[in-house]
Amino acid sequence: MSDTHAGKFGPYGGQYVPEALMPAIEELTDAYERYVLNNEDGFMDEFQDRLRDFGGRPIPLQYAEQLSERYDTDVYLKREDLLHGGAHKLNNALGQVLLAKYMGKERIIAETGAGQHGTATAMAAAHLDMPCEIYMGKTDINRQRPNVFRMRLNGAEVNPVTVGRGTLKEAISETMRDWATTVENTHYVIGSVVGPAPFPQMVRDFQSVISEEARHQIEEQAGRLPDSVVACAGGGSNTMGAFANFVEDDGAERSSAEKSSGDEPRDRVDLIAVEAGGSSLAVDEESGVAPNSATLSTGHEGVLHGARTKLLQDSDGQIMESHSVSAGLDYAGVGPELAHLVDEGRVTPANVDDDAALEAFHRLSQEEGIIPALETAHAFAYLHENPDAVGDVTIVNVSGRGDKDLETVIEETEKRDLDVDVDMSIFEGAM
Amino acid sequence: MAENERLQAVFERDEPAFIPYLAAGDPDYEASKAYVEALARGGADVIELGLPFSEPIAEGPTIQNAIVRALESGMTPDRFFEFVEELDVDVPLVCMTYYNLIYQYGSEDGPRPFVEKAADVGLTGLVVPDLPAEEAGPLRAACDEFGLDLVFIVAPTTEGERLERMREQVSGYVYVQARLGTTGARDDVSDQTDESLARIDDWDVPKAVGFGIKEGEHAARIVRAGADGIIVGSALVDIVADGAKSDDSVEAVAERLERKARELKDGALAGAADSEPRPERT
Numbered sequence: 001m002s003d004t005h006a007g008k009f010g011p012y013g014g015q016y017v018p019e020a021l022m023p024a025i026e027e028l029t030d031a032y033e034r035y036v037l038n039n040e041d042g043f044m045d046e047f048q049d050r051l052r053d054f055g056g057r058p059i060p061l062q063y064a065e066q067l068s069e070r071y072d073t074d075v076y077l078k079r080e081d082l083l084h085g086g087a088h089k090l091n092n093a094l095g096q097v098l099l100a101k102y103m104g105k106e107r108i109i110a111e112t113g114a115g116q117h118g119t120a121t122a123m124a125a126a127h128l129d130m131p132c133e134i135y136m137g138k139t140d141i142n143r144q145r146p147n148v149f150r151m152r153l154n155g156a157e158v159n160p161v162t163v164g165r166g167t168l169k170e171a172i173s174e175t176m177r178d179w180a181t182t183v184e185n186t187h188y189v190i191g192s193v194v195g196p197a198p199f200p201q202m203v204r205d206f207q208s209v210i211s212e213e214a215r216h217q218i219e220e221q222a223g224r225l226p227d228s229v230v231a232c233a234g235g236g237s238n239t240m241g242a243f244a245n246f247v248e249d250d251g252a253e254r255s256s257a258e259k260s261s262g263d264e265p266r267d268r269v270d271l272i273a274v275e276a277g278g279s280s281l282a283v284d285e286e287s288g289v290a291p292n293s294a295t296l297s298t299g300h301e302g303v304l305h306g307a308r309t310k311l312l313q314d315s316d317g318q319i320m321e322s323h324s325v326s327a328g329l330d331y332a333g334v335g336p337e338l339a340h341l342v343d344e345g346r347v348t349p350a351n352v353d354d355d356a357a358l359e360a361f362h363r364l365s366q367e368e369g370i371i372p373a374l375e376t377a378h379a380f381a382y383l384h385e386n387p388d389a390v391g392d393v394t395i396v397n398v399s400g401r402g403d404k405d406l407e408t409v410i411e412e413t414e415k416r417d418l419d420v421d422v423d424m425s426i427f428e429g430a431m
Numbered sequence: 432m433a434e435n436e437r438l439q440a441v442f443e444r445d446e447p448a449f450i451p452y453l454a455a456g457d458p459d460y461e462a463s464k465a466y467v468e469a470l471a472r473g474g475a476d477v478i479e480l481g482l483p484f485s486e487p488i489a490e491g492p493t494i495q496n497a498i499v500r501a502l503e504s505g506m507t508p509d510r511f512f513e514f515v516e517e518l519d520v521d522v523p524l525v526c527m528t529y530y531n532l533i534y535q536y537g538s539e540d541g542p543r544p545f546v547e548k549a550a551d552v553g554l555t556g557l558v559v560p561d562l563p564a565e566e567a568g569p570l571r572a573a574c575d576e577f578g579l580d581l582v583f584i585v586a587p588t589t590e591g592e593r594l595e596r597m598r599e600q601v602s603g604y605v606y607v608q609a610r611l612g613t614t615g616a617r618d619d620v621s622d623q624t625d626e627s628l629a630r631i632d633d634w635d636v637p638k639a640v641g642f643g644i645k646e647g648e649h650a651a652r653i654v655r656a657g658a659d660g661i662i663v664g665s666a667l668v669d670i671v672a673d674g675a676k677s678d679d680s681v682e683a684v685a686e687r688l689e690r691k692a693r694e695l696k697d698g699a700l701a702g703a704a705d706s707e708p709r710p711e712r713t
Contacts, residue, residue, distance in 0.1 A: 019583070020588055022593060163495060317508075319485045
């Protein structure tokens with residue numbers, strides 16, 4: 001992996017947080033090293049057991065017949081939508097809530113954008129008998145109501161955040177404020193590979209089970225490594241999870257020692273991170289709005305929410321309001337490791353717009369019988385637009401299922417002229 | 432380590448320093464100037480001026496809202512520097528802001544252009560709540576180059592090695608966070624203050640206590656506990672917010688601020704009068 005002990009990825013990462021949080025972050029770093037990296041007290045064994053029994057792992061890698069035929073390439077789907085809760089988020093939430101328990105913390109807080117991380121955290125907290133409060137932007141509460149109900153049903157408090165535009169960025173800030181007050185007995189379960197070290201590497205480690213399984217599965221099913229892995233990217237947790245065990249498959253020449261033993265050069269697995277192009281890649285500096293969340297393609301270096309990374313910001317350094325039809329990608333920052341891997345040329349950033357994501361949503365639903373999350377649909381829109389860029393064998397990470405998005409999709413499909421055959425008239429008046 | 436002489440002179444006097452905070456540009460540029468000047472008339476010894484950042488993670492609701500008002504009225508880093516230049520006050524000014532604004536300022540990446548400009552307009556120091564000692568190297572170097580102080584915040588949770596790391600980097604004064612949490616006025620003064628002050632008792636740098644101080648009586652209590660200064664933000668920002676909400680005249684709000692400042696300063700002085708004579712600072 002590309003991180004160092006100081007929690008830096010090239011120039012990115014670090015720990016830019018109020019002093020009051022620093023001791024908790026040091027305590028967490030220590031716990032991460034002991035329990036996660038060194039399996040102290042059998043932590044990782046218990047985590048894996050619970051991922052299996054409670055989460056339903058291992059998760060299948062499925063050959064997608066219709067898509068493979070359509071794009072004339074072997075398309076494999078890593079079905080994280082089948083994980084308990086309907087998204088990859090549980091991998092991280094379960095890991096962190098369990099870690100909080102090992103650390104002797106008594107209370108869990110978390111932010112959520114689309115509500116997927118909030119529901120996963122609420123489930124994990126109920127499962128492990130920990131009190132839990134979730135901060136969620138008002139805008140997101142309105143567009144992701146089913147997830148709000150699920151969190152409440154699991155016994156979590158849901159605290160609406162009304163400042164700013166009321167999305168993920170504001171929810172993270174508010175959760176950090178709670179943590180600054182309650183840090184002595186509370187663990188903040190951050191939902192993506194963002195925030196101060198050790199969160200980016202720890203969340204990646206919990207999510208890397210995705211590519212650990214996928215790597216074995218593709219070797220078994222296709223008899224080879226894929227030419228590419230495609231995943232959507234907001235903060236980047238499913239992205240890093242899907243990429244982590246392929247990062248070293250960079251096609252580079254092997255060292256002279258390896259060469260002399262007769263090894264072939266490494267296989268090259270292209271890693272493609274698909275961000276939300278929103279309605280446009282243009283930026284309105286005056287109003288501080290970027291109508292997209294394409295941080296890897298258009299952002300530049302800065303400091304937000306505890307880490308140095310690529311950001312959507314104006315020329316003064318004020319953070320922009322991002323936009324995407326998918327709440328889970330709607331964030332002005334991105335994980336520092338992803339930013340670094342893009343700079344290094346190891347990860348290729350791409351983006352697709354709202355319309356393309358909606359079309360892909362319908363296409364996958366109709367052709368493969370899988371209703372994807374709108375976030376996930378971005379990865380499939382990329383595949384649709386660039387079938388020649390993914391090689392002969394590709395893995396697309398199905399990061400989550402789309403039940404939470406049905407209202408949004410019906411609404412957004414009605415007001416657009418999409419390039420898919422879909423009749424929404426049956427839903428008229430249903431909302 | 433560079434020490435700003437003007438800031439040092441404040442703490443060399445034999446009385447506790449009163450350090451009020453306002454967000455620059457709240458609720459608008461001109462009114463805000465009048466308010467800062469009113470604080471100086473009310474007895475401020477140092478003034479902390481907030482340069483508003485869109486994601487103020489260390490602030491409670493009172494100052495968050497002040498920052499929103501200031502941003503909406505068009506405050507930017509460049510306007511902020513003009514604001515500082517135009518102010519008619521005689522006390523040292525310290526800028527409180529978040530690291531991204533410092534990092535992005537000017538043509539080159541890194542904190543140097545911001546610090547150069549800050550020194551140029553006459554600021555004497557910086558407080559950066561999202562920059563712990565671990566990440567502060569480049570900013571500390573720039574502050575040394577241009578003669579600015581870099582104030583660090585000691586939290587109730589700061590102990591051991593972290594205290595030492597901070598002690599090596601801090602200058603001007605140390606900001607002692609009176610209790611856990613975000614900024615905001617409270618009705619009591621926390622016992623955590625005494626413990627925090629005790630932990631840094633042997634530091635050479637003056638100790639100013641902030642977070643939650645609302646009344647003259649709090650100020651007195653904190654000075655009695657051994658503080659060299661008191662920092663008050665939210666209780667003053669509340670006055671600005673009320674004024675903006677009821678559309679009161681700038682003069683009326685300024686007068687209220689001056690009166691509140693006087694109450695807090697008098698409280699601090701009363702606290703000092705009750706205490707043992709303060710040891711000579713070397």
